[in-house]
Amino acid sequence: MSLTDDQLLRYARNILLNDVDITGQEKLLASHVLVVGIGGLGSPIVQYLAAAGIGTLTLADADTVEETNLQRQVIHSIETLGQPKVSSAQKWIRALNPDVKINALEYDVTLENAHALVGAADVVVIGTDNYSSRYLLNSVCCELKTPLVSAAAIGLSGQLTSFLFNSETSPCFACLYPEADDDEISCTTAGVLGPVVGTMGSLAALEVIKILLSFGQPLSQQLLTWDAKSLEFQKFNYAKSTQCSVCNPL
Numbered sequence: 571m572s573l574t575d576d577q578l579l580r581y582a583r584n585i586l587l588n589d590v591d592i593t594g595q596e597k598l599l600a601s602h603v604l605v606v607g608i609g610g611l612g613s614p615i616v617q618y619l620a621a622a623g624i625g626t627l628t629l630a631d632a633d634t635v636e637e638t639n640l641q642r643q644v645i646h647s648i649e650t651l652g653q654p655k656v657s658s659a660q661k662w663i664r665a666l667n668p669d670v671k672i673n674a675l676e677y678d679v680t681l682e683n684a685h686a687l688v689g690a691a692d693v694v695v696i697g698t699d700n701y702s703s704r705y706l707l708n709s710v711c712c713e714l715k716t717p718l719v720s721a722a723a724i725g726l727s728g729q730l731t732s733f734l735f736n737s738e739t740s741p742c743f744a745c746l747y748p749e750a751d752d753d754e755i756s757c758t759t760a761g762v763l764g765p766v767v768g769t770m771g772s773l774a775a776l777e778v779i780k781i782l783l784s785f786g787q788p789l790s791q792q793l794l795t796w797d798a799k800s801l802e803f804q805k806f807n808y809a810k811s812t813q814c815s816v817c818n819p820l
């Protein structure tokens with residue numbers, strides 16, 4: 571695949587980077603990313619991946635756009651209130667970049683569809699506040715050796731990590747969080763500022779691009795935490811757990 575004149579212009583600032591170059595841009599255009607959750611984190615994830623020229627984006631989210639979303643979920647608007655979030659995001663992407671092929675799925679990832687959805691993607695990125703989806707995607711990505719980027723934000727803090735399952739030594743989400751459930755605090759009850767999810771979502775999009783193009787050091791075996799009040803970033807190392815039933819072969 572060679573870039574058109576329009577694409578050379580559109581992606582000029584990507585291509586000027588040694589870590590991207592024309593080869594990297596062609597790779598992005600040939601890439602397929604599955605984005606699960608098109609909310610506060612998913613908005614900047616989708617926006618930056620679409621702008622960067624990821625060739626295929628599969629968006630999965632069963633929710634519709636509500637007024638309380640608009641304070642932070644910047645891909646949605648008054649015009650798309652009441653519409654499925656994936657359709658709303660699809661409209662936004664179409665207005666920005668015709669290079670992106672979009673699969674808009676108005677449903678959640680489930681046991682039944684997870685293998686097909688993950689199997690079609692080069693990288694999966696998750697930004698929902700739903701632990702059951704996180705555990706499900708973790709086990710399927712681990713099984714299919716598909717890299718998974720996991721972003722989270724609550725209140726005035728955020729977390730980010732990546733699981734590079736193509737490496738045998740990669741820990742998984744269950745190594746890091748052996749137990750968690752959906753009753754724990756979420757944005758619905760705890761509140762969150764828009765720029766907080768915006769920051770973590772932007773970093774998640776960056777992780778996806780780094781993983782697709784194999785440059786820099788993705789947060790493999792490292793958990794990045796960010797405190798919005800002090801603006802302090804911290805990194806914590808974690809390792810594969812020998813007790814983990816998800817990522818250890820039987």
Ligand SMILES: [Zn+2]
Binds near residue numbers: 742745810
């Ligand atoms: Zn594990």
